Amino acid sequence: MPRIFAYIGHKDSVIDDSAAELIVAATKIDPSAAPVALVCGCGAELDGACNSLRDSFAEVWKINHDALAYPNAELIRKALLAVVPAGSVVLITHDHFGIDLAPGFSIKLNGAFISDVLDLEPKASGLRVARQEFGGQVSAHMEIDISSGAVISIRPGAFKAPANPPVNGVVVDKGASVGSLAAGRRYLQTVVAESGDVDITKHAILVSIGRGIQDKDNVGIAQELADTLGAAVSCSRPVVDAKWLEKSRQVGSSGKTVRPKVYLACGISGAFQHLAGLKGNPFIIAINKNPKAPIFQVADVGIVDDLLEFIPELTNRVREMHTVSAK
């Protein structure tokens, strides 16, 4: 069985949520495996990340290099190739960084590649994985030959991490194996998204709208409900693409990450990129005309109804209650 590695990203010494999920995925591939964490960066920040990882990984390979202060996928790839043995299996989260690094890395590692995996099951004929296709409308089982190594990217949130007792792992400094790093792509800066007039990350209740709102003019319906509840209006990507709301209102992997207490998903289908922006286990109430919408799988409470009629009535009812309680 090839050795299993897990690439872990970090920021300000805080490791990505997905770290624990990658361990679960690794154990599914090989129950006896103790995956090795691969972590790149430099200085105190990297040390902090490595320290956190010692709680969950038996071995943490630290790749310390000045050029890796910012995670540039092209440079990181070169660094990883210097330390990861040929024939290894490397797990990585399917996020913006994973999309950037993994495919090219698999070529240079000379291993197979498969992305955005939801489930793993080793079989005699190969590793069987489950993936979604066509925007989540169907799923497919694929088989990948990992015998000469592989890079596998994992869907965030697909492998729920049980709370394991802390391991007291060891940090191995691999920086010396990496020589000078240069690449045809150089990081310049990060432009932070405009915060807009409303910061959706700061609200306890979010009234979130998706394509089901149908028209820019109907956004007002959501705003009225939000005003009544003291909430903010957020949305999924299609609403921003159609220019009905600014980007700063988007919840999702390419939008904002929010941690509200209550999340009203109105006319949102439930694509994973959107749900990826919802953290902290909020209470999700979903309203959608389509009883088969994927959102009903993840919501706590679901209502099949026309949001254009349901929402205004909900608003009226809440208003009634407020006037009653004010007396």
Added chain:
Amino acid sequence: MEILVCARRVPDTSENEITLNSAGTDIERDELVYSINEPDNYAVEEALQIVARVGGSVTVVTVGGEDDEEILRREMAMGATHGILLSDTAFEGSDARGIATILKGIVRKSHYDLILTGVQAEAGGAQVGGMLAAMLDYPFASLVNSIEVLEVKKLKVSREIEGGNREINEIDLPCVLSIQTGINEPRYVGMRGIRAVASVAIPNYGAGDLGVDTSRVGAKAAKVKRVDYFVPTLGKGAEMLDGSREENIEKVIELMAAKGGLK
């Protein structure tokens, strides 16, 4: 600047409901409408805009068969100068790595300054672009949502990252970029334009023309294979409220208050 855009013909997800066929072995393919993969269309539009600014030409290439020619013609109606079909029985059943190997063949055949692909296609793999770049030893950037030509051999590109932020990079040419939707507003391709290119010649290249080693492509060489399609049995999911609208509203308010969402 000579730009190559790698495109793919896919069932149009917005025009079709994708369901399993009755045998459960594949998706139902009768009555499917096909079109160019949406991110690839954005890539072609981006290429056309770059060439309008700095000169050059746009070539669109796809790996497939006769049916796939239609997307090449459509992109040529949009403004691409050349369309190329890479077709060979040896290519059938290739996995993403195989496709990238075939595309490497066409890149090596001619010189291109810039190679674009869409971020991902219908399988959501998001892999061919990155693989192709690594095979060519060209620098790569994914999820590109803006391109600025700096000097002849350099670009400034922005990548879409979490939180709606943008990662700005400088990248040397020749390079490969995977393009995210929303980077531009693709122009309309009218029926007239499509008819005008209906009889334009589209060269067909096989493994021999591209110098591709057939043992490294096709079904036999694939390390990733599809076993089946399925629709997952739904888990418990949400508690569905099935009262009247008024009853549902009362319940929602009750729940919101209980979960700390209502004052």
Added chain:
Amino acid sequence: MLEGTPAAVQVTSGLIASQPLILAIHILGVAGFAYIVAKRLVPLLRAERDPRFDRPVARVRKVLKFWFGQWKHPRYKVAGTLHILIFAGFLLLAMRAFTVLFAGTSHSLLLGVPGTTAYLYEVATDYAATIVFLCMIFAMVRRLAFKPARYAVPARFGKAHTGDAIFLLALIAILMVADSLFEATKAVGQAHQAGSPAFAAALSLPWLFKVVLVSASLPVLTKLCLGAFLTHQVAFYFLLCYRPFGIQFHVETSLFNVYFAKLERGMLKPVKWGIPDEHLDQVKSLGVKTFEDFTWKHMLDFYSCADCGRCSDNCPANAAGRPLSPRFLSIKARDYAFKHYPMFGTATNGTPLVGGIYSEDEIWSCTTCGACEEECPLLVEYIDKVVDLRRGLVDDGNVPQSLQKPLKALETRGNPYGKMEKKRADWTANKEFQQACRVKTLDKKNGADVLYFVDSISSYDDRMQSISRAAAKVLNYIGENFGVLGAAERDSGHEVRRFGEETLFMALRDHNTEAIRASGVARIVTADPHAYNALKHDYTDMPPVEHISQVMARGVKSGKLRFNPVENSANVYTYHDPCYLGRHNQIYEDPRQVLDAIPGLKRVEMTRSRDRSFCCGGGGLMLFYEPKEEERIGVKRVRMAAEAGANVIVTACPFCMVNIEDAIKVAGLEGKMTAIDLVELVDQHIERESPAAAHEEIQTHQESVTGR
């Protein structure tokens, strides 16, 4: 009786003495005008062809009705009356003006023509000049003090036109004064001789001058006479040469503009006159991209626009705050022509209009409702121009993203929703419906007399399918032997064509034409006014086509359609005229006759009805367009219904239904206002053996809409 008395001659002696000056002014004036007009004609010579030289009798009739008869003017009472008076005055005065002018060149002309006709003409023109003068004063006061809203110039279109308007009005007033003074001095001179101070045309302007000047001395009269003449002459020629530089050019061009106006309603001009469809792919560029791509008649339209603002005042897009104002489509193009085809110097080549004087949103905002064309007293045409501009945008690939998806769906699936062709007739499969009525699909084995052409929205939209079912039941009840094309039917292409995608339209049209011919039907009926208009005007060699309201009106008259009393007698109904049934095809009374045949039905008219109906917001592709607007067009219409005292809006078009039902929600009138299609209402009320089955479907739907 006027005679050539010595004193009269003496009064006009100043003119005789100044003949060289007067002649010079004549020559300058005429030459100037000729030069200016020639320069104005230059772009028309470079323009696209436009065959408007046929059917002279019909054209002359139009001239008599709209130009001479000022037919459209009374639609705005105050301005209309003013203009009719001014126009009549101008016509009357025209002859006098010429005689006055040439009086300066001939001794005998100066003395006036003797005889009763001449006398009556004198009196008439005296009053005419007075009325025109008073109208000028009134018009100036109106512009400055009352400021009618439609004259205002929105900031984005530049400065107000008031200054120029006042200048012109003042000049004409001066012209009237000068003319009156001239006549007065002559008459006073003659009166001195004849000894009779009684003047004709009491209280007219010339009369006033005559009274004031009656005791003036001969030298004073002579000077005044010359002064008045020269003022008149200079003012006349100044106006003549100034008019082609602004809106007053309509004085000269209006006759031609009306003569060459379009004779048929509802039809669009072909992409290029004289080039058949099959040869269009050889044409390099389609549509209007630069000014020279317009036809000469369109350019003449731009010259003829009198800036009255009636078009924009009735334009629903303008009312909703969209960027479109038809008036400014004309004014901006006219200014462009003036700028690029100057009086001196070479003409500059065409620059792109959209992105230049026009914005894209301006051009896409138009719903093609035709209100502008209906109002315009000069018969300026707008729809063809907007469609031509759209053709140019489509040719360049410059189509809004929101429209690209439905267009692609129309191309691949024959309907803008992207739904499968084979599901087009699924609306007939409703179980309850099939018990009441079976709809046959026409094919080689099944024929019929009548084709019920459903079109896309009524086939695929859940709500509109009930209109199709109701229509089928009504046709069945009347005893029509009908069928549908089913999956062989494609979108009629009506909006596809009006949004500039001519090639796609032709593909849809050709497909449908073949299917219709193969079906062998003798007649076509549709419940969709857009399909109706397409089959009638965009398609050729079709069997006769009717809208279902016409069929129902016939049924009412013949007694075949009998109704139960109205279900809810408390309801107040109002009928909303759909643009493509009403204005474009002038079917106003048939739907009303059907409504009035339902016993006990209370009906009111909205202020804007029949040819002044206010568009619901537009149909077809317009449903997908995302305009920038302040208030939805449909919301305005729904408020009009509420103002008229109605609580049910009856319409006869599925697109009107979509917009109005939507608008009722947005306007917050849910529960207070409902909408129903005419055919649904009829189906609900037909006197049947078991009325219950018939209106069950409508009932359940209405409940779900109103929540009752």
